[in-house]
Amino acid sequence: MEPVIDARGLTHAYPDGTTALRDVDVTIRRGERVAVVGANGSGKSTLQLALGGLVAPSAGEVTYFGETTDAEAVRERLGVLLQDPDDYLFNTTVREDIEYGPAQLGLPRERAERRVAALADELGLTDLLERPPFRLSGGEKQRAAVASVLAFDPDVLLLDEPFGAVDAHYRARIRDLVTAHDGTVVLFTPSLDAVPEIAERVVVVDRDGTLAADAPARDVLTDRDLLSDVGLRPPTTVRLFAGLVDDDAIPLTVAAARDLLDDARSALDPQRRR
Numbered sequence: 001m002e003p004v005i006d007a008r009g010l011t012h013a014y015p016d017g018t019t020a021l022r023d024v025d026v027t028i029r030r031g032e033r034v035a036v037v038g039a040n041g042s043g044k045s046t047l048q049l050a051l052g053g054l055v056a057p058s059a060g061e062v063t064y065f066g067e068t069t070d071a072e073a074v075r076e077r078l079g080v081l082l083q084d085p086d087d088y089l090f091n092t093t094v095r096e097d098i099e100y101g102p103a104q105l106g107l108p109r110e111r112a113e114r115r116v117a118a119l120a121d122e123l124g125l126t127d128l129l130e131r132p133p134f135r136l137s138g139g140e141k142q143r144a145a146v147a148s149v150l151a152f153d154p155d156v157l158l159l160d161e162p163f164g165a166v167d168a169h170y171r172a173r174i175r176d177l178v179t180a181h182d183g184t185v186v187l188f189t190p191s192l193d194a195v196p197e198i199a200e201r202v203v204v205v206d207r208d209g210t211l212a213a214d215a216p217a218r219d220v221l222t223d224r225d226l227l228s229d230v231g232l233r234p235p236t237t238v239r240l241f242a243g244l245v246d247d248d249a250i251p252l253t254v255a256a257a258r259d260l261l262d263d264a265r266s267a268l269d270p271q272r273r274r
């Protein structure tokens, strides 16, 4: 598949001299679902800003859709969810915030309204649409911010911590919306539990802002030494099953873990053996 974002030699130092990224090469291809993981302060958000064209890196270059290095030219194809929901919610009502993207794209009013209504329903925002965004709880704000990015159906989603403040119910809803997204998804997160259900490939940012790995999700998520070196904890299922089963049989999701335990129980219980 062709690259939708291709970054070469990205290095970024903030004005105070903090170097957040060092010589990062990463290619995101059409339709891929990639997680970028790393400890707090490793440089994930800086990488998201650089890939999303919201920060000009000190060195290196990002090419979009094999066509251009000008992020502004492809702005409406990139859905960038920043870490802080307050960065999105600036209109008078939640409805206006979610409608903003489709309106900018010139989507016919009726289609935009249908899309906003469907997302509001999915994310439990229907009764909150006429409220000023600053009168929302933390989780509600996060859900509204996610809705405002999904509303314009961008080709590429770059999502920094979309699950941060939300409860388990809406975490699952957001995960389902993201996995159903018919495009490319890059998820930036310091927590690996949500990764297996979303990403097939994982990019690991080390604490010094270099890349420590870029490999299939299973290889990274079961590599306890690598994760420990970069200051990350393996997903819960990996911590539970590591050493009990072969690495390539470790379940990465709760559903896979349940299946494995159920099979083990059937094997142990003569009544249930077929």
Ligand SMILES: Nc1ncnc2c1ncn2[C@@H]1O[C@H](COP(=O)(O)OP(=O)(O)OP(=O)(O)O)[C@@H](O)[C@H]1O
Pocket: 014, 015, 016, 018, 019, 020, 038, 039, 040, 041, 042, 043, 044, 045, 046, 047, 083, 190
């Ligand atoms: N505006 C800024 N000015 C100076 N340093 C910054 C700025 N923003 C981030 N940094 C520093 O750059 C490094 C990388 O930060 P970044 O926010 O990219 O990390 P992160 O991996 O997203 O962290 P977290 O998991 O905590 O969100 C950190 O050392 C951070 O303190």
